[in-house]
Amino acid sequence: MHSIIKIGTILAVTSMVACKGGNGSLGIGVTPSPTLNTVALTVDSGPMSATGAINHAYVTVKVCAPGKTQCANIDHVLLDTGSVGLRLVRSVLTAGAVTLSAQMDAQGRAIEECLSLVGGQTWGPVALADVTLAGEVAAKLPVQIMDDTAVGAPPPATCGANGTLINAVSGFDANGVLGVGVFAQDCGSACVSPAAPLPIYYGCTTAGVCTAENAVLAVQVANPVAMFTADNNGIVVNLPNLQNANGDATVQGELIFGIATQTDNALPATGLTVLGTDASGDFTATYNGGTAALPALIDSGTDAYAFNDPTIPVCPAATSGIFGGYYCPTVAPQSVFAVNTGVGANNASNRVDFAIADPHTFVATAAAFTGLAGGGGSTRFTWGMPFFYGRKVYVGIEQRVAGTYTGPYFAY
Amino acid sequence: MLQNRRMIFRSVKRALLLLTVGISPLWVGSAHAALGGDSASVLADGAELHGVVNSVISQQYDIQEITADTGMRVREYVNRDGVVFAVSWAGPAPPDLQRLLGAHYMEYTTALAALRHPGLQRSVRVASPELIVESGGHLRAYAGRAFLPALVPAGVSAADLL
Numbered sequence: 153m154h155s156i157i158k159i160g161t162i163l164a165v166t167s168m169v170a171c172k173g174g175n176g177s178l179g180i181g182v183t184p185s186p187t188l189n190t191v192a193l194t195v196d197s198g199p200m201s202a203t204g205a206i207n208h209a210y211v212t213v214k215v216c217a218p219g220k221t222q223c224a225n226i227d228h229v230l231l232d233t234g235s236v237g238l239r240l241v242r243s244v245l246t247a248g249a250v251t252l253s254a255q256m257d258a259q260g261r262a263i264e265e266c267l268s269l270v271g272g273q274t275w276g277p278v279a280l281a282d283v284t285l286a287g288e289v290a291a292k293l294p295v296q297i298m299d300d301t302a303v304g305a306p307p308p309a310t311c312g313a314n315g316t317l318i319n320a321v322s323g324f325d326a327n328g329v330l331g332v333g334v335f336a337q338d339c340g341s342a343c344v345s346p347a348a349p350l351p352i353y354y355g356c357t358t359a360g361v362c363t364a365e366n367a368v369l370a371v372q373v374a375n376p377v378a379m380f381t382a383d384n385n386g387i388v389v390n391l392p393n394l395q396n397a398n399g400d401a402t403v404q405g406e407l408i409f410g411i412a413t414q415t416d417n418a419l420p421a422t423g424l425t426v427l428g429t430d431a432s433g434d435f436t437a438t439y440n441g442g443t444a445a446l447p448a449l450i451d452s453g454t455d456a457y458a459f460n461d462p463t464i465p466v467c468p469a470a471t472s473g474i475f476g477g478y479y480c481p482t483v484a485p486q487s488v489f490a491v492n493t494g495v496g497a498n499n500a501s502n503r504v505d506f507a508i509a510d511p512h513t514f515v516a517t518a519a520a521f522t523g524l525a526g527g528g529g530s531t532r533f534t535w536g537m538p539f540f541y542g543r544k545v546y547v548g549i550e551q552r553v554a555g556t557y558t559g560p561y562f563a564y
Numbered sequence: 565m566l567q568n569r570r571m572i573f574r575s576v577k578r579a580l581l582l583l584t585v586g587i588s589p590l591w592v593g594s595a596h597a598a599l600g601g602d603s604a605s606v607l608a609d610g611a612e613l614h615g616v617v618n619s620v621i622s623q624q625y626d627i628q629e630i631t632a633d634t635g636m637r638v639r640e641y642v643n644r645d646g647v648v649f650a651v652s653w654a655g656p657a658p659p660d661l662q663r664l665l666g667a668h669y670m671e672y673t674t675a676l677a678a679l680r681h682p683g684l685q686r687s688v689r690v691a692s693p694e695l696i697v698e699s700g701g702h703l704r705a706y707a708g709r710a711f712l713p714a715l716v717p718a719g720v721s722a723a724d725l726l
Contacts, residue, residue: 232684234702268658268706270699271676271685310660316673324684338703342656346634348614350657352703432656432705447705453684477679529689529698531707531726 186414188287189383193391195403197519198325199228205325207455207520207537209391211407213330214284215240215250218292224248228327231407232453233389233547235331236338237373238283239274239296241320242303244327252279252297255371261355263371264304264362265296266311267338272318274298275307283376288409290379294371305356329453332387334433334560335550336378343367378549383410385552386559388417389452393542397509399518403541411546411554419555426563428498433560437490437533446533448492450545450562454536457506458527461488466528467511475511478526484510485523490533498561506538598664599651599710603628603642612663613638624717625649638664641725643717650711650725658706665710668695
């Protein structure tokens with residue numbers, strides 16, 4: 153909130169300068185203002201066609217066919233610091249009257265992608281789009297179209313078999329996913345050169361026959377922020393603390409582009425924990441004094457703190473409704489902690505204490521909950537959305553420099 | 565992890581192992597269904613992944629480990645009855661779970677479909693008396709395992725199956 157007010161001030165100052173010149177439009181031209189680098193970030197119950205979302209943070213993204221005026225503002229695109237690339241549901245693009253064409257490989261086949269989200273896969277073509285967020289533009293950005301209407305080639309047998317395909321708005325409670333993680337491309341070098349291509353990128357004939365193939369970095373679905381002409385070294389996610397322990401209906405925050413590029417995304421002089429990641433994008437976390445260094449992520453795409461603690465009871469599906477499977481502590485709130493440690497040069501170590509709430513206390517109409525946890529059986533540690541409330545979280549892109557730090561890293 | 569146990573480690577190319585065990589490649593080509601299947605299915609999975617199969621033998625079970633130049637790694641755990649009772653995986657893409665879980669794949673996908681938010685998750689757990697599947701990760705780093713509790717040799721804990 154603080155920074156939103158700051159932006160308001162900057163804009164006010166700009167217009168005051170403009171007024172001094174005696175002519176608004178001329179004045180703005182004379183005094184170049186920094187690129188508007190902030191969009192509203194909203195936690196609410198989701199898009200009209202799929203409400204009931206919990207701990208989902210959304211932005212509105214302007215998508216245009218490359219070089220065209222054919223554009224749509226797509227609301228309720230899920231902010232995901234745990235993935236890379238913009239993925240849009242095809243029926244939403246169609247409703248917005250935006251038609252994007254698939255990129256073609258050297259053999260003239262349409263390039264399509266199967267992305268595994270653990271709980272299922274997305275499938276659809278990789279197309280180019282001009283993408284605008286605030287004043288920042290990523291021109292000819294490779295994005296994935298999630299083919300919920302099945303107008304493109306059908307997925308190969310290994311992608312989305314037996315009902316695990318997730319392409320629709322209802323699968324995400326979102327019209328798309330804005331992946332702004334620590335990498336510039338989604339797959340990277342692993343999809344560029346292996347003799348046997350990974351089952352991620354495919355070339356599809358017009359007859360709909362798809363074969364796994366390698367994809368050079370320039371073709372791969374890319375982090376929009378990395379493709380901006382400015383403020384392209386990372387992001388800052390700024391969300392306030394929640395007002396109510398039993399849930400808030402909406403939360404208003406901001407997504408800021410760039411790190412240490414403007415006054416609104418400056419790095420704090422003290423108190424910052426910078427956690428470098430490995431080649432997979434993970435730092436490590438040890439949970440509650442344990443010895444296992446678990447691969448860890450700060451992930452706005454996950455709705456809860458997600459980790460394995462077999463000592464905490466799991467909410468029974470029969471009596472817990474939508475919270476079946478999450479943790480239901482015997483005595484809530486239950487205090488636990490984890491120690492994060494960075495990898496490589498940014499090897500800070502930092503203990504984070506947090507409390508697990510009993511989801512039965514949550515108000516049914518709310519969309520934002522702190523203290524939501526789950527993830528039994530996981531061999532990972534995921535700082536999901538509850539971690540973001542009341543913090544500024546920085547996500548630094550690989551090989552990009554901000555102040556004295558070089559990505560990839562998460563910081564807070 | 566492997567070094568902690570007392571095991572004999574031998575590394576053989578897939579072709580060599582085929583020769584040793586005396587299975588014709590044609591027959592291997594038609595084998596499938598790793599979990600709950602026999603060790604021959606491991607070799608078929610090795611071929612599918614374009615990988616190299618290594619064998620690790622311990623007292624209660626054997627591990628057949630398939631590694632590929634893509635960075636994919638699959639381990640299949642074979643009990644003394646010759647049945648694959650567990651599989652695990654790690655790599656930049658998830659493996660073909662339909663193939664690895666075999667006859668148990670339907671049970672897995674049905675349980676997945678019943679989860680409230682199948683969308684963005686970095687870890688899922690499906691557990692029934694017959695089958696446990698734990699899968700996690702994100703692009704560039706997927707890992708998981710699946711096992712059949714009834715077929716796990718006595719004294720072997722789930723923590724050993726990584």
